[in-house]
Amino acid sequence: MAGIRIENVTKSYGSLSVLKDFSLEVADGEFVVFVGPSGCGKSTMLKILAGLEEASSGTIRIGGRDVTDLAPGDRDIAMVFQNYALYPHLTVRNNMGFGLKMRGMDAAQIEMRVMNAAKILGVDHLLDRRPKALSGGQRQRVALGRAIVREPQAFLMDEPLSNLDAKLRVHTRAEISALHKRLGVTTIYVTHDQIEAMTMADRIVIMKDGVIQQIANPDTMFRKPANLFVAGFIGSPGMNFLRSPVTTMGGAAAVRLFGHDVRLEAPASLAGREIVVGLRPEHIGAGPGPVTFEITPRLVESLGSEKYIYVDVPEENRAQIDPADRQEEERRADTIIARLINPDERSAGERITLSFDPAHLHLFDAKSEVAIQ
């Protein structure tokens, strides 16, 4: 086991720059998740770590050893691929033992390690089968087994759950977390699913266009997003955004939302700036509160224990945001969602009272999109 240090790594394909000055220090035994939309450079960074892609510049150290120019097999890492990449011509036993055989380990020891790993993952009854005779979930476990028998310094996982169905994904997610706790091996995990990132990570690295947007633990990422992109990406449904110029009210900054002047917990010096106010769907409640407004929902979606209330944003509050996820941004521009837990019967077109607490508002500069602390 070892820590990983990534220093100023860049990657360009001709004039196209896919990683811009990526630096990160991962502690020994830490579980770090790279998350971001497609094309943000997270998988490229993982492949550079594995040695499957060459960095244009920068250095990588695993356990204090500079591995930047080493072949993948010499880095003492194991990787789990999105499509499992099991060797179809080998049995499960030989798939799992392949890396050990390559390292010249004797057969008895390979067998012992394979059996141990297979027992941990519950695939010990499948050892003589070929991958084509396994279900998706079993293949996933074998791919994990192939990684753990090696007892490497670090695990690299490239969206290992994305080929599983929703139910199995939740189950395997918990299993990987448990496995990490049990083995304590430094793990870097790539996903585009923010729920996986939030539930599994010790720390999340959120990326966009090859640039790290924020590095933080899941709670901080949720409570104190560094910018509009992070705020919109983390959380489901995503944060609501409302645009407003800042005025003053009673010696503090204020904005006008849903026709109400709302006093912010921010200094009056913000006055005159154009800001985007972020409000999480779960921070909007039913009934009166510190800031109360009456609206007619455009749509009410029921999930049984909770309801999503879709509300039109007043014209003056509509925010135009650089689309990271176009569909989501289009929704966000003119609609906000309130997430009500165990609400009464509601239906679209029926007028309801909603409220929020200004203490829960997130403030972002409309131009730079950076959070105003």
Next chain:
Amino acid sequence: MRSRPVDRFFLYAAVVIVCAFLVFPIYWLLITAISPPDQLRALPPRFWPETPRWDVFGQIMRERPILLWLTNSTLAAVGSVVLSMTVSVLAGYSLSRFKVRGGQSLGLFILTAKMLPATLLVIPLFGIFRTVDLIGSLWSIILAHATLIIPFTTWMMKGYFDTIPRELEQAAMVDGCSPFGALVRVILPVSAPGLAATALYGFVLSWSDYAYARTFLTNAQTNWTANLGITTMKGEYISNWGDISAASILVALPILLIYLFLERYLVGGLTAGAEK
């Protein structure tokens, strides 16, 4: 959806007609081989001889060096296939996996070379082989066949490698293989159906050659291939079509046996299970 009986009738009728077209020449070859000479041109034609002469096969093997010809054909085909496959596996893998400057143009150039008729190369190759003293040697046709086979097999192998997920060799490299080790230990075993089909294609191409053997080997009787040998059975005035047909059947048998042997590889499906 269940098909209607009338649809099935037409389907089976079409299958029978196509099979008849394909099988009839082979059937006629057999009839010609085992019919006594006086029944060959009988009118109306006989569809099965009254007294089949099954001993014709033993007889021509005693009279002609068929086994020597078959051995030469086998050596030429195996030699050219081994040479072609060695080159085309590496070339096809490189074209499939490595993005090199000019790689696409090189691929297209190879594709263009495929389009040249084989006979176009006979004279330049003859000149080259005469210079290096290979005329009359089996090496001449091994090399000549390889020049024909390599462009085809390179593209066939490239196409096959394209279907194999890159993650397989990436996984092998993370497991400790060198890029060449990943090719040998993982990609080639997985490519068995593609290799079998491609090698068989090259084998048939070499086995069925006549023009090159006729040009390069005519004066070296001990190196005659089967096709070249059979044509010498045709006399200037009299041709014994029964014997020629019997020899042709003997020459076709090895290909048939190889097809049967490789069938399980040719059906493919070995990559199933590599990924979701």
